[in-house]
Amino acid sequence: MSRPLVVDIHTHMYPPSYMAMLRARKEVPYIYDPENGPPRLIILSSDDNPAIPLHQRGRPIDTSYSDIDVKLSFMRQHGIDCSVLSLANPWLDFIHGKEAITWAQRINDDLESTCAVNNKDEDRDRNESRPLDEKQSLFAFGVLPTRADPNDIVIEIKRLGNLPHMRGAILGTTGLGNGLDDRAMDPVWHALEETEQLVFLHPHYGLPDEAFGGKSKIAQYGHVLPLALGFPLETTIAVTRMLLGGVFDRFPRLRVLLAHSGGTLPFLAGRIESCIIHERGFMDNGGPVRGPHRSIWNVLKTNIYLDSVVYGAAGLQAAIEAGGGVDRLMFGTDHPFFPPLSKDEEKWPSVMTNYKAISDSCGDDAPTAASILGGNAIRILKLRLAGRSPRCQE
Amino acid sequence: MSRPLVVDIHTHMYPPSYMAMLRARKEVPYIYDPENGPPRLIILSSDDNPAIPLHQRGRPIDTSYSDIDVKLSFMRQHGIDCSVLSLANPWLDFIHGKEAITWAQRINDDLESTCAVNNKDEDRDRNESRPLDEKQSLFAFGVLPTRADPNDIVIEIKRLGNLPHMRGAILGTTGLGNGLDDRAMDPVWHALEETEQLVFLHPHYGLPDEAFGGKSKIAQYGHVLPLALGFPLETTIAVTRMLLGGVFDRFPRLRVLLAHSGGTLPFLAGRIESCIIHERGFMDNGGPVRGPHRSIWNVLKTNIYLDSVVYGAAGLQAAIEAGGGVDRLMFGTDHPFFPPLSKDEEKWPSVMTNYKAISDSCGDDAPTAASILGGNAIRILKLRLAGRSPRCQE
Numbered sequence: 001m002s003r004p005l006v007v008d009i010h011t012h013m014y015p016p017s018y019m020a021m022l023r024a025r026k027e028v029p030y031i032y033d034p035e036n037g038p039p040r041l042i043i044l045s046s047d048d049n050p051a052i053p054l055h056q057r058g059r060p061i062d063t064s065y066s067d068i069d070v071k072l073s074f075m076r077q078h079g080i081d082c083s084v085l086s087l088a089n090p091w092l093d094f095i096h097g098k099e100a101i102t103w104a105q106r107i108n109d110d111l112e113s114t115c116a117v118n119n120k121d122e123d124r125d126r127n128e129s130r131p132l133d134e135k136q137s138l139f140a141f142g143v144l145p146t147r148a149d150p151n152d153i154v155i156e157i158k159r160l161g162n163l164p165h166m167r168g169a170i171l172g173t174t175g176l177g178n179g180l181d182d183r184a185m186d187p188v189w190h191a192l193e194e195t196e197q198l199v200f201l202h203p204h205y206g207l208p209d210e211a212f213g214g215k216s217k218i219a220q221y222g223h224v225l226p227l228a229l230g231f232p233l234e235t236t237i238a239v240t241r242m243l244l245g246g247v248f249d250r251f252p253r254l255r256v257l258l259a260h261s262g263g264t265l266p267f268l269a270g271r272i273e274s275c276i277i278h279e280r281g282f283m284d285n286g287g288p289v290r291g292p293h294r295s296i297w298n299v300l301k302t303n304i305y306l307d308s309v310v311y312g313a314a315g316l317q318a319a320i321e322a323g324g325g326v327d328r329l330m331f332g333t334d335h336p337f338f339p340p341l342s343k344d345e346e347k348w349p350s351v352m353t354n355y356k357a358i359s360d361s362c363g364d365d366a367p368t369a370a371s372i373l374g375g376n377a378i379r380i381l382k383l384r385l386a387g388r389s390p391r392c393q394e
Numbered sequence: 395m396s397r398p399l400v401v402d403i404h405t406h407m408y409p410p411s412y413m414a415m416l417r418a419r420k421e422v423p424y425i426y427d428p429e430n431g432p433p434r435l436i437i438l439s440s441d442d443n444p445a446i447p448l449h450q451r452g453r454p455i456d457t458s459y460s461d462i463d464v465k466l467s468f469m470r471q472h473g474i475d476c477s478v479l480s481l482a483n484p485w486l487d488f489i490h491g492k493e494a495i496t497w498a499q500r501i502n503d504d505l506e507s508t509c510a511v512n513n514k515d516e517d518r519d520r521n522e523s524r525p526l527d528e529k530q531s532l533f534a535f536g537v538l539p540t541r542a543d544p545n546d547i548v549i550e551i552k553r554l555g556n557l558p559h560m561r562g563a564i565l566g567t568t569g570l571g572n573g574l575d576d577r578a579m580d581p582v583w584h585a586l587e588e589t590e591q592l593v594f595l596h597p598h599y600g601l602p603d604e605a606f607g608g609k610s611k612i613a614q615y616g617h618v619l620p621l622a623l624g625f626p627l628e629t630t631i632a633v634t635r636m637l638l639g640g641v642f643d644r645f646p647r648l649r650v651l652l653a654h655s656g657g658t659l660p661f662l663a664g665r666i667e668s669c670i671i672h673e674r675g676f677m678d679n680g681g682p683v684r685g686p687h688r689s690i691w692n693v694l695k696t697n698i699y700l701d702s703v704v705y706g707a708a709g710l711q712a713a714i715e716a717g718g719g720v721d722r723l724m725f726g727t728d729h730p731f732f733p734p735l736s737k738d739e740e741k742w743p744s745v746m747t748n749y750k751a752i753s754d755s756c757g758d759d760a761p762t763a764a765s766i767l768g769g770n771a772i773r774i775l776k777l778r779l780a781g782r783s784p785r786c787q788e
Contacts, residue, residue: 213635311668314715315662321708353668
């Protein structure tokens with residue numbers, strides 16, 4: 001085998017039906033079609049700023065968001081053998097009740113079918129006269145109707161568990177609306193644990209505008225503050241609240257994949273643990289806090305998985321150290337976000353930066369790099385890549 | 395030399411005059427003296443929660459906050475040869491105009507005198523019959539009257555530059571009130587750059603309560619969310635705004651020491667740089683953003699210094715990698731915060747955790763550990779430790 005198998009576990013899509021629904025909306029999240037220029041995807045509340053003209057709000061959007069052939073072409077260009085697709089934020093967090101259930105079923109069936117058709121599409125393989133070992137595989141994380149009745153969420157989780165190409169569910173940090181330490185989440189955690197599905201925890205809401213100095217300050221620097229800092233902190237706060245709320249004590253077999261290498265969790269884990277130990281000391285003196293029973297280091301090595309979308313060796317090394325090695329770290333691209341800046345660039349700089357961080361961190365240790373690039377995902381998600389002998393996947 | 399010199403560059407005090415001033419106040423920041431039990435230090439807005447009884451708000455406070463002999467005793471217990479003292483938050487951010495100038499002069503003169511008296515106190519050394527090489531040295535970062543006229547701040551910076559034990563100034567993330575990318579800060583940066591003093595950038599304000607799910611959610615987990623997550627993110631946002639605002643382009647020789655190993659900057663640097671590059675691409679297409687000219691990696695290796703107060707090897711390794719090596723990393727304790735949980739503990743677990751992170755990261759490489767523990771601080775801050783031959787300090 002000349003090169004390791006590469007699996008992208010952080011790669012998003014909006015199915016065409018979801019795109020049409022966004023186009024019909026006039027408030028966040030929505031798509032705006034200007035007369036000239038590409039459509040704009042306006043999903044962040046900080047982007048919905050009346051001071052910014054509509055045709056400059058949000059980000060331009062193209063077919064890479066919804067066309068599976070564009071995804072497959074991106075995969076070929078970047079040497080990606082397998083993608084585990086997920087709906088991009090804000091998922092179904094803004095759709096309530098029965099309507100959310102209908103959307104979840106529709107999107108999950110659509111994703112499942114996309115994977116199934118692709119993985120079995122022998123005709124296309126022949127037509128493109130590609131050798132067998134260049135066949136690309138697709139799997140997916142499903143979406144949950146987070147604003148529906150928790151019983152209905154559980155039903156959809158169990159249904160996902162029986163779809164052959166589904167490997168878990170993507171979930172935002174608000175959970176059912178009140179955060180992931182909300183006790184009302186317990187049936188959801190229970191169902192995910194029981195069906196042995198991974199939760200892909202992903203940010204969307206960022207931080208309150210005031211954290212960055214207000215809306216106009218954010219606008220001054222474009223998307224940098226909300227995307228570079230708000231997103232990772234949102235993830236870190238969410239998983240810390242899970243820990244503090246005892247979720248990992250109550251559901252010790254729950255498996256959570258954290259987007260963007262955990263936000264900042266690997267870096268802050270020591271500080272979080274130190275603060276919890278101190279708080280527990282004060283608690284014994286009459287303070288109000290209940291502490292979690294398990295240490296954050298234990299949770300990091302038992303329940304948490306990280307992607308490698310961290311754009312540098314510094315972050316990646318913290319992720320490796322916090323996870324007790326590379327076994328829980330999996331390659332990702334965040335496609336179709338962070339596209340190239342110019343049409344001339346065939347390879348995406350954002351993706352190449354993440355590839356480089358892995359090679360910088362692993363040096364000459366090819367087996368370690370291979371485990372991050374694909375081996376871990378194949379093992380953890382029990383992937384069977386189409387057109388490969390099982391031997392190549394070990 | 396049997397062991398390396400240890401310099402603590404992150405260690406706080408409240409002079410007795412400042413304590414008295416806090417005691418006279420009834421709103422944040424203030425000290426409350428219950429009839430039974432130790433006084434409470436209530437400095438975080440999240441602690442000033444009417445739902446929490448006064449005697450449980452904030453944190454208990456003892457003489458370690460104001461008594462230099464307690465500090466020296468702590469240093470002896472933990473093998474610390476030199477401390478670079480700084481006023482603890484919230485400094486003078488809540489005192490305006492001329493009153494702030496008076497306070498800054500008073501506190502800085504007090505700190506200078508404390509250091510001078512200690513470093514020359516031959517009598518005390520003899521009385522305690524300690525060998526010469528156990529003499530402890532003190533230096534300090536001054537405080538600035540941040541809510542005074544910028545011209546007066548500049549005058550105090552220049553005065554600090556001439557005090558023999560001062561090595562720079564501690565600064566909160568709000569700067570003069572509008573953040574560190576405020577152009578009104580430019581004379582301050584200029585004066586600090588010209589006088590070659592270090593800025594010790596330190597958090598206090600954390601994040602808006604809503605970032606954590608509101609006041610009652612914060613109270614549920616004690617101080618964990620604001621201290622473990624709010625503080626480091628505040629620092630990261632502040633320094634990112636400096637970068638985005640072009641501060642390091644306009645003041646290329648400015649030197650900034652970031653508390654808590656940069657908050658989360660080493661971990662997020664790659665993501666920040668990636669987001670800036672993408673934003674600049676969009677800017678060229680008509681977006682509103684001006685980007686900084688220098689890359690974050692260059693600023694990290696030129697202008698930024700980090701303490702080692704990160705409580706774990708994962709964070710420390712990111713700090714080392716982001717700084718291009720250990721040369722810009724300096725040991726710290728955050729004393730007197732994070733004290734032991736029981737009176738039986740002679741050594742502070744928080745301090746020992748930070749010592750252990752250094753030894754875990756450096757392995758058998760004693761010279762590297764020594765540079766983090768003290769060598770870097772001695773070189774960067776031009777410290778001359780009392781009672782040591784110059785040879786020991788190289």
